[in-house]
Every structure is written in structure tokens, then in C-alpha cells.
Amino acid sequence: MREKNVTRRNFLTTSAKVAGGLTILGAAGSVRGEPVSNGKIRWGIIGVGNRARAHIAALNELDFCEVTALCDIREAALQRGLKLVKGTRPKTFKRYEEMLEEHDLDAVCIVTPNHLHKQMTIDSLEANKHVLCEKPMGITMADCDEVVAVAKKADRVLQYGMQLRHTPTYVRVNELVQGGAIGNIRYAWISDFRRDIRQLYEDPLVDRTQNWRYFQHTSGGMLLEYSIHRLDLLNWWMNSRPVRVSASGGHNVWRDRETIDHCGMLIEYANGAKATYGMTLYSRGYRTPWLLMGDDGQMLVERSGRVVIQKGDVSNSLGGPKFPDSEEVIELPKGENGTKLQYVHFMKAVNDEAQPLPDWRIAYDAMWVGIQGETAIREEKVIKL
Ligand SMILES: NC(=O)c1ccc[n+]([C@@H]2O[C@H](COP(=O)([O-])OP(=O)(O)OC[C@H]3O[C@@H](n4cnc5c(N)ncnc54)[C@H](O)[C@@H]3O)[C@@H](O)[C@H]2O)c1
Known part of the structure; x- marks a missing residue:
């Protein structure tokens, strides 16, 4: 016993x-x-x-x-x-x-x-x-x-x-968003533009075992294996549950595998906010800032470890006041390891x-987005909760 x-x-x-x-x-x-x-x-x-x-x-x-x-x-x-x-x-x-x-x-x-x-x-x-x-x-x-x-x-x-839920950099971004730094969040744009890490093995059996992440039935697909961290950041920062997913993707460069090498996803949340997520596995050195937009301004999450908060009326139009009214730069904490x-x-x-943290509820919602993205790409359809 x-x-x-x-x-x-x-x-x-x-x-x-x-x-x-x-x-x-x-x-x-x-x-x-x-x-x-x-x-x-x-x-x-x-x-x-x-x-x-x-x-x-x-x-x-x-x-x-x-x-x-x-x-x-x-x-x-x-x-x-x-x-x-x-x-x-x-x-x-x-x-x-x-x-x-x-x-x-x-x-x-x-x-x-x-x-x-x-x-x-x-x-x-x-x-x-x-x-x-x-x-x-x-x-x-x-x-x-x-x-x-x-x-x-x-x-x-x-x-x-x-572990990004514990990484101080991302925790701080979340504090700023939830603290109302840009008002109610309406839209986000984040990306995973990264390089490939696949190694090739001559023996097909070794290749299958070592390269399990490139087979759909052992990894569940790239949106689970790689993207899930970023998809979870979106769920967290949008402060709402994902309810609708559309996506397009496939193989642009790496045709040696089952899993996709790029995708674009549009995710909608129960609170009406929307997010765009872009992923490629054939990019190097492209570290464009992520963008979060709210009722009161926008936030650029720079990958060098700082956030730029630009406040102002995002609805201003031609002839309206210049945007932004103010700009604040916040250095994000570095060093501490989420793992x-x-x-x-x-x-x-x-x-x-x-x-x-994260518990199964949070992990489940991140899974939901990843799985629906994979399905939307495969079946060319829009998925609603
Ligand atoms: N949180 C993160 O940032 C992060 C980063 C990388 C990987 N991961 C995750 O970690 C997991 C492992 O990834 P990895 O890159 O270490 O893969 P890996 O292939 O390097 O390691 C997997 C290990 O599991 C062993 N294994 C396979 N079947 C087993 C079994 N039945 N019983 C015991 N051991 C078995 C393999 O022999 C291998 O040593 C994956 O789920 C991956 O998504 C998470």
C-alpha cells in the first residue's frame, strides 16, 4: 500500500x-x-x-x-x-x-x-x-x-x-495592465518569431523519438508545444476567457515535418477584446515590441525589458489633439527565473x-486556444466556444 x-x-x-x-x-x-x-x-x-x-x-x-x-x-x-x-x-x-x-x-x-x-x-x-x-x-x-x-x-x-506566470518581467506587465495603466484593454498584438531547433537524425526511429515535437500525435502541434506560453500571456493580460479563434498557417519553409512552421491567429475574448498572435519558426533576430491597446492609451512591451506607456485619447482623429498626451518608460525587472x-x-x-499557479483551469484555457488554433488551420474554419 x-x-x-x-x-x-x-x-x-x-x-x-x-x-x-x-x-x-x-x-x-x-x-x-x-x-x-x-x-x-x-x-x-x-x-x-x-x-x-x-x-x-x-x-x-x-x-x-x-x-x-x-x-x-x-x-x-x-x-x-x-x-x-x-x-x-x-x-x-x-x-x-x-x-x-x-x-x-x-x-x-x-x-x-x-x-x-x-x-x-x-x-x-x-x-x-x-x-x-x-x-x-x-x-x-x-x-x-x-x-x-x-x-x-x-x-x-x-x-x-x-513559468512565465512567475517570471517577474511578465508579472510586472500584468500588474500594469490590471492596474489600469491603459484603461480597459481592447486589443493586443504579440508574436513568437523564432528560429528552428530541429536536429536531423539518420535513423528514422531515433528521429521520431528525438524529434517528437514535430509529430502531431506526440506534441499536439506547434500551437501547444511553442505557442501555449504566449497564448496564456494573452489570456492573462486580457483578463477574460477566450471564446472565438480563427487562424491560418502551414508550411512555408520546413516541409520536413508534420507540424506547422508559421501561423496567424485572431482570438476573441468574452469581454470583447481581441488579440492577434503571429508565429514563425524561420525568423532570427526580429524582436519587435508587443502592443497592448486600451481605452486610455497603449503599451509597448519592448523585448529589451522595458514598457513604454503612451496615454491619451486613442479615438482622436484628424484635427483632434495629438497622441500621446504623455509617455512613461518603465524598466521591467530582470534576472529572476520563472522556472x-x-x-x-x-x-x-x-x-x-x-x-x-497556473492551476488546471488556467492551463485548460491556454490549451483551448492552442487546440482550436490547430483545428482552425487544419479544417479551415472559425471556432466558437
Ligand atoms: N516550460 C518551458 O519553457 C519548456 C521548455 C522546453 C520544453 N518544455 C516541455 O518539457 C517537456 C520535455 O521537453 P524536452 O525538450 O525536455 O524533450 P526531450 O526529448 O529533450 O526530453 C524528454 C525526455 O523524456 C524521456 N521519456 C520519453 N518517454 C518516457 C517515458 N515513458 N518515461 C520516462 N521518460 C520518458 C526521453 O527519453 C527524454 O529524455 C515537453 O512537454 C515540453 O513541452 C517546456
Whole structure:
């Protein structure tokens, strides 16, 4: 029988520690009278590939976390992971189901290809582990519904690896928008103009495994794999739920894959605001500012790390007053790493001091936009909620 190590309710807080510039409460609690190992969350990582490096680096820096287990189907990945983890010698597993049987494991971080997220999340919650799962929730909305059904019943934290919600730069932009810097938001324009990172492998089997993100059935498509971070920023800043999506996209340059290499999307929100999102995977060095427009002015989010707020009557016409009436430049915070801060927040959620961020509701809405964008492109139609 599996031991319930740490529940949200009785993961009691006793000591204050400082992590990432934030004061957080350390854990030293028990479940049904049993002490928690060293007052730390004991993590198991499933999938020790590229992204797991960032997770391990973050966990190495947080004294309320330790990595006690690593799981990967590839021995080489496990060996690399063992070298990265500091302070502990994790147990290694090839099958995650065996790792979930471990008693000295409180939480699981899922960093595998996207099509595996759903089942691994469900199995981990059902094994009474807290879960931090990389985005996206799954690769279909049906996947998400299955996860939600289990998450609603589980007395465990389920948080998603959409770390921009914790990155101080984006948090500050959100504060400015929600604080009314440009009034009610009406329109946004943001982009992901990036380069391709695909590496080619001669062996088709190796290519399929390593390049899982370029196959629709393993990644769910580029709007889930890449765009979901930006789509979530839009949902967040627009402060409303997405209700209508139209999109066009396909293959302009990279014809060696199933997934698209560009798209343009138009998203409408329940509050009437609209957003345009552009994505290409064959651009380098094009870092045009993002634009947010509201009733009282507009905001340029410059990728160099500052925001320009231009206030004035956006409806002025020929002969009206010059726009803007005023211009303010705000430097955005730099340096702090959202991947690490998401663990600080996770600890608060385990201690029942905060809701997981992002929780499945937020992750679900971001999924919805990505999935509908993929469908709109494939089926050449407009999707409404
Ligand atoms: N939040 C972010 O900014 C961000 C950035 C990059 C990747 N990601 C996400 O992280 C996840 C992993 O991406 P990656 O770039 O590390 O991919 P990757 O291919 O480098 O790593 C995936 C690892 O999972 C392992 N794996 C595959 N099947 C497994 C199984 N059944 N059990 C255990 N291990 C298994 C692979 O062997 C590999 O080591 C994806 O969901 C991706 O979307 C998030």
C-alpha cells in the first residue's frame, strides 16, 4: 500500500526561509503523525531530457526541495541526470509506475513528450503525489477533461510548468495592465518569431523519438508545444476567457515535418477584446515590441525589458489633439527565473497558502486556444466556444 507522505492540509509550516528573494514557509509537517523527511519536498523527475536540466538546476538551488528519484527510458539520460543533481544521490527508474511506488517521494515533475503528460499526471495524482507537469496538459481537450476529473478529486497540488506566470518581467506587465495603466484593454498584438531547433537524425526511429515535437500525435502541434506560453500571456493580460479563434498557417519553409512552421491567429475574448498572435519558426533576430491597446492609451512591451506607456485619447482623429498626451518608460525587472520561482509558489500551494499557479483551469484555457488554433488551420474554419 502506498504511504500518503504530504497532503496539502497537513504539510505544516514551521520555518521561514528565503528563496529567490521571496520569503517562503518551509515545510516540516506530517501526515497522520508521520514526519516529513527533513522538512523538504522530495521530488521525482519523469523525463530527464533537455527541459529537465532547467528543473534540476532550479531544484538544486532551493533548500526546501531535494531530488530523490529520476526516471527515464534512456540510461544515458539517467546518467546525465545523476551528474546534474546536487546534494543527493537519486534512485533511478526506467518505468515511472515503479517510481510512483516509492514511499520517500512527495512530488513528481513530469518533463516527458506531451502525449505522455495526461496519463503520467493521472497516475501520479492517483499515487498521492503532488504534481508539477510541464505544459501542455495533454494533446487533446479530451485529455484535459480526463485530467480535470482526477484533479478535482485529488487532495494534491497540480501545477503546470507555464513559468512565465512567475517570471517577474511578465508579472510586472500584468500588474500594469490590471492596474489600469491603459484603461480597459481592447486589443493586443504579440508574436513568437523564432528560429528552428530541429536536429536531423539518420535513423528514422531515433528521429521520431528525438524529434517528437514535430509529430502531431506526440506534441499536439506547434500551437501547444511553442505557442501555449504566449497564448496564456494573452489570456492573462486580457483578463477574460477566450471564446472565438480563427487562424491560418502551414508550411512555408520546413516541409520536413508534420507540424506547422508559421501561423496567424485572431482570438476573441468574452469581454470583447481581441488579440492577434503571429508565429514563425524561420525568423532570427526580429524582436519587435508587443502592443497592448486600451481605452486610455497603449503599451509597448519592448523585448529589451522595458514598457513604454503612451496615454491619451486613442479615438482622436484628424484635427483632434495629438497622441500621446504623455509617455512613461518603465524598466521591467530582470534576472529572476520563472522556472525557479514556480517551485517557490508550488511550496506555498502544498502548504495550502495559495492556489497552484497556473492551476488546471488556467492551463485548460491556454490549451483551448492552442487546440482550436490547430483545428482552425487544419479544417479551415472559425471556432466558437
Ligand atoms: N516550460 C518551458 O519553457 C519548456 C521548455 C522546453 C520544453 N518544455 C516541455 O518539457 C517537456 C520535455 O521537453 P524536452 O525538450 O525536455 O524533450 P526531450 O526529448 O529533450 O526530453 C524528454 C525526455 O523524456 C524521456 N521519456 C520519453 N518517454 C518516457 C517515458 N515513458 N518515461 C520516462 N521518460 C520518458 C526521453 O527519453 C527524454 O529524455 C515537453 O512537454 C515540453 O513541452 C517546456
